[in-house]
Ligand SMILES: Nc1nc2c(c(=O)[nH]1)N(C=O)[C@@H](CNc1ccc(C(=O)N[C@@H](CCC(=O)O)C(=O)O)cc1)CN2
């Protein structure tokens with residue numbers, strides 16, 4: 001493991017946390033509404049059937065509640081993360097009641113318990129679109145997350161699955177607050193970091 005990159009990543013997460021904690025709930029909510037409008041105009045969203053979306057943490061991410069409610073009330077299928085210590089899967093939620101009754105995991109994110117029987121996206125038709133969370137993003141579509149490597153590993157798994165099943169790999173669209181976009185070069189990169197297809201912010205798409 002490259003210790004320099006690891007400590008640079010740690011520092012960037014710290015810098016971002018202090019930048020993001022200054023954003024008010026009202027501002028978070030306004031940016032999330034704007035982004036939801038943009039998302040609905042995106043071709044990869046319009047044509048998607050099986051969509052993976054994260055359930056947002058309260059203070060530092062684009063809020064996804066409206067996206068999730070929209071998916072649950074449409075003919076699209078909604079899949080959310082379920083984590084073990086080192087791996088993540090995307091499992092289906094089927095209704096607003098189901099979504100609202102999910103217990104909180106150790107990061108206080110709603111998540112289905114591991115012993116609950118759930119449709120796993122990769123046991124079925126796969127995913128068309130993954131809405132990716134993160135801490136910071138750049139114009140080259142690089143991403144840094146919270147440091148567990150869950151999305152990097154899951155995206156690799158999806159790419160392998162798609163090849164084996166002769167399907168197109170899911171579109172990788174990150175959802176970012178305006179304040180989460182940093183200059184190219186600021187995000188320390190490792191071999192295992194997966195490049196996104198698109199980054200969606202309330203102000204721009206790149
Ligand atoms: N909303 C949301 N859900 C998600 C993710 C995410 O980034 N956002 N994940 C994406 O992988 C997975 C969970 N991964 C997580 C990994 C670490 C921490 C976390 O808070 N870790 C440290 C703080 C790290 C930091 O400074 O950023 C902690 O435990 O205190 C939270 C979620 C699946 N679900």
Ligand SMILES: Nc1ncnc2c1ncn2[C@@H]1O[C@H](COP(=O)(O)OP(=O)(O)OP(=O)(O)O)[C@@H](O)[C@H]1O
Nearest residue numbers: 009144145146147148149150151152153156192193
């Ligand atoms: N495909 C992989 N196989 C093995 N290790 C990996 C893989 N992808 C990432 N890792 C390792 O996981 C650790 C955390 O990765 P990284 O710092 O990129 O997480 P992150 O993208 O910020 O987190 P997350 O995806 O959970 O939001 C790193 O040590 C990285 O080398």
